[in-house]
Amino acid sequence: MQTLVQAVRDWYTAVIAQWNRFWFSAIDPIVLSLIRICTGAMLLYTHLVWSRGLEAFFGDDAWIRPDVLKYLPPRPGAWEYFSSIHSPTLLWTVHIAALIVFAMLTLGLCSRVTSVLSFLCAVSYINRVPGAQFGLDDTEIMLAAYLMIGPCGACWSLDNWLKTRRATRQGRAGDSATRSAALSARATSSRTSDPGLLNPTYSVSANIAIRLIQLHMCLMYLFAGMGKLRGDGWWDGTAFWLAIANQEYQTLDLTWLHAHPYLVNFLTLATVFWETFYCALIWPRLTRPLMLLIAVIVHLGIGFGMGLMTFGLIMLVGNTAFLSPTLVRGMAARISRRRERAGQGSAAALTHQPRTK
Amino acid sequence: MAEILPHKTLTAGQGSAPVDLAQPRPLPAWLRMLLSVLIVAHLFAIVAAPLAGPPPASGLSQELIAPVLPYLNATYFNHGYRFFAPMPGPSHLIAYRLEMPDGSIREDVFPNAKTEWPRQWYHRHFMLAENLCGIWEVAQNAILERQANRPQAKMFVSEVQKDLDARVRSLANHLLKESGAERVTLTLRRHYLPDWRDIRDGKKLDDAEFFRTPLELQRLSGGREKFPVDLGTFTPADVAVDAKPPEEI
Numbered sequence: 001m002q003t004l005v006q007a008v009r010d011w012y013t014a015v016i017a018q019w020n021r022f023w024f025s026a027i028d029p030i031v032l033s034l035i036r037i038c039t040g041a042m043l044l045y046t047h048l049v050w051s052r053g054l055e056a057f058f059g060d061d062a063w064i065r066p067d068v069l070k071y072l073p074p075r076p077g078a079w080e081y082f083s084s085i086h087s088p089t090l091l092w093t094v095h096i097a098a099l100i101v102f103a104m105l106t107l108g109l110c111s112r113v114t115s116v117l118s119f120l121c122a123v124s125y126i127n128r129v130p131g132a133q134f135g136l137d138d139t140e141i142m143l144a145a146y147l148m149i150g151p152c153g154a155c156w157s158l159d160n161w162l163k164t165r166r167a168t169r170q171g172r173a174g175d176s177a178t179r180s181a182a183l184s185a186r187a188t189s190s191r192t193s194d195p196g197l198l199n200p201t202y203s204v205s206a207n208i209a210i211r212l213i214q215l216h217m218c219l220m221y222l223f224a225g226m227g228k229l230r231g232d233g234w235w236d237g238t239a240f241w242l243a244i245a246n247q248e249y250q251t252l253d254l255t256w257l258h259a260h261p262y263l264v265n266f267l268t269l270a271t272v273f274w275e276t277f278y279c280a281l282i283w284p285r286l287t288r289p290l291m292l293l294i295a296v297i298v299h300l301g302i303g304f305g306m307g308l309m310t311f312g313l314i315m316l317v318g319n320t321a322f323l324s325p326t327l328v329r330g331m332a333a334r335i336s337r338r339r340e341r342a343g344q345g346s347a348a349a350l351t352h353q354p355r356t357k
Numbered sequence: 358m359a360e361i362l363p364h365k366t367l368t369a370g371q372g373s374a375p376v377d378l379a380q381p382r383p384l385p386a387w388l389r390m391l392l393s394v395l396i397v398a399h400l401f402a403i404v405a406a407p408l409a410g411p412p413p414a415s416g417l418s419q420e421l422i423a424p425v426l427p428y429l430n431a432t433y434f435n436h437g438y439r440f441f442a443p444m445p446g447p448s449h450l451i452a453y454r455l456e457m458p459d460g461s462i463r464e465d466v467f468p469n470a471k472t473e474w475p476r477q478w479y480h481r482h483f484m485l486a487e488n489l490c491g492i493w494e495v496a497q498n499a500i501l502e503r504q505a506n507r508p509q510a511k512m513f514v515s516e517v518q519k520d521l522d523a524r525v526r527s528l529a530n531h532l533l534k535e536s537g538a539e540r541v542t543l544t545l546r547r548h549y550l551p552d553w554r555d556i557r558d559g560k561k562l563d564d565a566e567f568f569r570t571p572l573e574l575q576r577l578s579g580g581r582e583k584f585p586v587d588l589g590t591f592t593p594a595d596v597a598v599d600a601k602p603p604e605e606i
Contacts (some may be wrong), residue, residue, distance in 0.1 A: 021437045023390050023396060026381050049477045061534040063485055071523040073516070076436075079426030123433045131488035131524070132481045135440055141433045201379040201408050208392070216403060220438045223407040227442030238553075239445055247562040248448035248468065248483060251476070255562070258553035307476045 023211055026202035028325035030332070032209055033108070033200075033326035036115070036152035038317040039143040040106030043118055045254075046140065046310055047102060047125060049097075054095055057129050058082045064131055072130055098125070105147075108157020115152055119144040136311040139318055142216050145231075150209030153296035154200035211351065213321040218279035223274030234272050237265030244305065251307035282322055295319045373563065402426065403434055411437045448483070449490035450546045451528065452585070455538035466546070489528070490545060492521045497581055525588050530596035543588035 054060055066083040074240040085091050098121040105114040122144050126137045149258035153159040241264045244254040257264050274294050296316065303312030384392070402425035408414065409422035422429070427433035455463040465472075469488060473479035500515040525543060534543045549567045551560060560566075570584045 019393065020389060023393070024384055046477060049475060049481075052475075053480045056531065056535070057481070061531055062527075063531045064524065065530065068523045068527045071516075071520045073520070075428035075430045079431060123431075125435060129481070132484045134480065134484050135438075136477075137433075137437070138436045145432060145434070161590060201381055204381060204384055204407075208396070211394075212399070215400065219403060221409065223438040224440045227437070227439035229443075231443030233444045234442075239441070241553050242445040242550050243441060244552070244558070245562060246448055248450070248548060249468075250562070255556050258556045261553065264553070278369060307480070310477050 016094050024204050026204045026205055027207040027210065028213055028329065029151050029200050029206035030156075030325050030328050031320065031323055032147070032150045032152050032158065032206045033144060033155035034323075034328055035213070035317060035320055036108065036111065036147055037106055037156060038320065039140065039147060039314075040102055040118070042310065042317065043122060044099060044102040044106055044313050046136065047099060047122070050095065050125070051099075055088055057132065058085070058091055058095075058125075060086055062129075064129060069130070075127075078127050080124040082128035083092070083123060101297040105152075108153040111153025111157055111159050112151075114146070115147045119148055128190040134311065136308075136314055138309070139314045142316060143213065143314070146209045148213045149212065150206035151200070151203050152206075152209070154203065154206070160200070185217070187227055203268065210321050211305065213318060214282075217318045218282065218323065221275045225272055225274075225278070226274065228272050228297045234268060237261075237268045240264050240271065246306075249306040249308070252305040254305055255299060270294075274298065288322060292319055292322060361440055395433060399424075402428055405429075406435045407437045407439075410435075433596040445550075447547050447549045449486045450548060451486045451489065451588075452546055454542040454544075455536050456540040457534065457536070457538050463538070485528070486545075489521075489524055492517065492524065492545070493545060493586065496521050504525070526591065526596045529589075529591035530593075533591070533593050533596065540590060540592050542590040545584070545586040545588055547584040 046255035050057060058146075060066065066176075069083060081093070081094075085094060097282075101114050101117045101121055104110060105118045119141065122137075122141050126133050126141065228234040228239070231239060233242055241257065244250065244257060274291070278291055282291045299312035299315045299319075301312075363532070401421075405418065405425055406416040406429050407420040426435070450466050450468065452464070452466045457463060465475070468479050468483035470479050473557075475480050496514070496517045499517050529541050529543060532538070532543075546568055547570070549571075550563060551564075551567055556562075568585070570582050577584050
């Protein structure tokens, strides 16, 4: 009996240790910063598109005008501020302000504040247009929500650039301690190949944000896969054909696949398998690259073939949560070194330019 | 509580960067406990959402989601994530006919890839048509439920048809205001998906036959599925805000 109790106790201790390690380890916030840039840019673009006819979706005579919202099925907790805006001038002002917020988030300016504002703005837009939402909005707002949790402006941000500049200035003017701190910041900055960007710190909240994105991506794919298991076409291998034979989605004519039914069958089954097992196979080091490679193929395929490029891209942004910080930092360093070499090369070329006269 | 482990020991994807970034102090146990409770509550909510909808969903799922529904709606996390499931279905379009004050007629359809660009703008219009059809289908099914004398069906029919009617009037209002037309007629069209054999035999995706419900399908659905569907003709007086309470179509 004592052995059993001890075994249970050991198991409990191990679970708690794993839980703490999974959620509360501190990580390099570089991946979260990358997600900030991509999500911010997507938020900016997708909301800029509303400018094409802002009043057609948010005005008093919109496709779905404000008075219709009261006939919708009850949505306790749902909120938005557009219904109370009746002046076109104010509507445009609010819209432009939101675009500025999204641009600031992308650039990493006041990122702690703009991440919260971006989330609030994005939710308000989408709750005002019931019936016009699609998968893009689900993922975009999910990412915006989790960006609020961690230091998404820790790297590659104007916040960081301004912080570095301030530290350097203080270092020049200040006492020896401040100077040495500024020098240390610069040294780390050069080691991380982030010239001009102050070193970030490892962060527990960045880890929590990344973990939540990872789990949410798993959840999305799992239910997308399980939902498909109810459809005969995903079993008999014809569902992929139905997707490419839909003219309203089609941006690339793949109907020539009618001559290759087995290929259609394979693509159908591969999609279901990948979506259903993503939540398990994305974690082991061995299968993760394969799952990410398939994600790139599937989402770019959806983007180019079905005209859902924004949806495809935002899903890929969600997948970047599974990239290792080492890889991201290594790639950034390589790009930075290449840029430096190119800069030196062009400077040298300018110096040695033969005179024409 | 376990000691916070060095970053290098983490699972895949959380590997350490080869730079000596500053390490924060480990979180105190009480904070980890509090955060754990919040994380578990959040995970519970985001799992409950796709379990509870779209239909079919178990009674248990419906009960589980009830307490977290306000949180899910407020954060826009209330989704089922059934992309192209259970089957990629036919798409829907709304055709409209505008009678202009000078007696001329203008006809168009949305979504319309030729006039709605960029693609995302087209897609927003596409979703409007898809969504309207979804509600139309729910209304059709609700009518059947009422005919079968199912409990609560009558109230549900009334609610869903008010929703449908309000949306149709809103679309009509928008088209009238935007064009200055005196009258608009709306038609819901379904674009059926051709079989691969159809394309092999030389048919095109936009052949007229793919916009009409096949007779066999009409028979099988007991006449319920019969596209195109006439959504009605409206004048500006019909669609004014609260000019007339929404009613069954």
